[in-house]
Amino acid sequence: MVNLKTVIYSLKIVGTDGKLKLPLHVYGVVAARDTVDCNRNILFFRRREDCQKLTPEDPFLHLTGPSRAIVAVDHVDFEVQLKVKGATRYSDKALISHCCTYSGGYHEGLDTALISNYFCTVELSLERLTKTVQATILSVRVVEGGPWPFEYGGRIVCSSPPQEVMDSLARQVVLVDSRSSDGGEMPMGTDGYLDLSRHVVSVELEESLQFVIQAYSQSGDAIARQGHVKFRAEYCNVSRGICEIGDSKVEITVAWSKLVTKRMDILLEGHV
Known part of the structure; x- marks a missing residue:
């Protein structure tokens, strides 16, 4: 049996026959369930008070997951529960409440799964990979250099195999984008660490994982500076690399691990 993993690149909300009128303030959950443990693996989650426009x-949708690689040995179930925020909680409306099963066969390359109802369609851009390891991005930190490189915000994406960064992010995972945050500022913690939205990526063992770091211009409509760094996939280990962006240096730390394919493996390691 071929051991397949599914990479989720993006989730897009589109209208159905003109019934959906944007802009909308949306909240709820989108999750995947695979054959490992059948638990929810959250892809998107927003509370009503923190809805997305x-x-x-x-x-x-601004994704925050998955929390571990999605294993697609047989199939993957996707659950979508989204609501539209109204003037009051009682005036909120259901946008879509649906579950579907994605099998996909052994389709190679980029694929699209559609989840639809009367009002809208959720387009999942995804890809199935074989012989993969899990890359967990432990940290991204500005370690030294000149002025703060993200004064006007920025974006960090990764791809495997490495992709050219263009407007289309079809096969790239967005780890953080300041345009998705309140005020357009780069989300950050202390000591130069950046707060990423996503942390887990599946990478084929014979490939490399490329990170591209971009700093926006003052207008926010252009890229002022850009740098990149590549990591060769490893079966297990921790890798560190430096990406130079302008006069600053950004350190990226990645942990490599095998993927769990059975619930028993989780139990044997003492996890629930």
Whole structure:
């Protein structure tokens, strides 16, 4: 049996026959369930008080997962429970409440799964990979250099195999984008660490994982500076690399691990 893993690149909300009118303030959950433990693996989660505004220019849900690689030996179940925020909680409306099973066969390359109802369609951009390891991005930190490189915000994406960074992010995982945060500032903690939205990526063993770090210009419409760094996939280990962006240096730390394919493996390691 071929051991398959599924990479989720993006989730996009599109209208159905003109019934969906953007902008909308959306909250709820999108999750995947695989054959490992059948638990929810959260891809998107927003509370009502922290809803996301969807616009015609940005109809993509800002993903925060998965928390571990999605194993697709047989199939993957996707659960979508989204609501539209109204003036009061009693005026909130259900946007979509649906579950579907994605099998995909042995389709190679980029694929799209569609989840639809009367009002809208959720487009999942995904890809199945074989012979993979899990890359967990432990940290991204500005370690030295000149002025703060993200004064006007920025974006960090990764891809495997390495992709050219263009407007289309079809096969790239967005780890953080300041345009998705309140005020357009780069989310950060202390000591130069950046707060990433996503941390887990599946990488084929014979490939490399490329990180591209971009700093926006003052206008926010262009890229002022950009740098990249590549990591060769490893079966297990911790890798560190430096990405130079302008006069600053950004350190990226990645942990490599095999993927759990059976619930018993989790139990034997003492995890629930």
